[in-house]
C-alpha cells in the first residue's frame with residue numbers, strides 16, 4: 736500500500752476570504768514539508784485539516800490512498816500531532832505527561848527523552864512550574880518516544896532556545912532519513928540541513 740499523505744484540491748474559506756483554493760500536494764515516505772506563510776495565512780488551519788480535526792470546505796485528505804473518512808483510525812495510529820497548544824497537562828510532572836502520551840514506553844526511555852530536550856533534573860516537578868520553553872520541550876520529548884510514521888507539527892520551535900532547536904531539527908532529520916514523513920510550520924529558518932525541505936506556501940488568500 737502506498738504509504739503517503741495526500742492533500743487533494745483543498746479549499747478553505749474564513750472571514751469572507753479564500754485562505755487556499757485547489758491546494759494539492761503529496762507527502763511520501765522520506766519527505767519533509769514545511770508549510771510557509773505569514774500570520775493568518777492559514778497554516779494551522781491546513782495542518783488541522785491534514786490531521787482530520789477539521790474538514791476542508793472542498794477537496795479531501797487521503798492517507799494510504801484512502802480518504803480520511805475511511806482511514807481516520809489508521810491515520811491516528813500512524814500520526815504524531817503536536818499542535819500550537821501541545822496538550823501538556825500542567826498539573827502533572829514531565830515524566831507523568833510522557834507516560835500519559837506513551838504508555839508503552841519504559842521509565843528509562845522517558846527519562847532519556849527528557850534528557851534529549853535538556854530537562855534532566857526537571858523530570859519530577861509539576862510542569863506548571865517550568866518555563867515556557869521547558870514546557871514546550873516536554874511536548875517535544877515525544878519525538879524520541881513515538882513510533883508514528885507521520886509527524887505533523889505546528890510551530891515546534893516556539894519558545895525553544897538555539898541549542899534546543901538544533902537538537903529537534905537533528906531528530907526530525909533522523910526521522911525523515913529513516914523513511915518517516917514530516918509536515919510542519921515554523922517562522923524560523925531550518926538551519927544546517929543536509930536534507931531537502933519542500934515548501935508549500937500559503938499567501939493568506941484573497942477577499943471573496
Ligand SMILES: Nc1ncnc2c1ncn2[C@@H]1O[C@H](COP(=O)(O)OP(=O)(O)OP(=O)(O)O)[C@@H](O)[C@H]1O
Pocket residue numbers: 749750754772773774775776777778779780781
Ligand atoms: N475557527 C475559526 N473560525 C473563524 N476563523 C478562523 C478560525 N480558525 C482560523 N480562523 C481564521 O483563519 C485565518 C488563518 O488562521 P490560522 O491560524 O490558520 O493562521 P496561521 O497561518 O497558522 O497563522 P500564525 O502564523 O499567526 O499562527 C485567520 O485569519 C483566522 O482568524
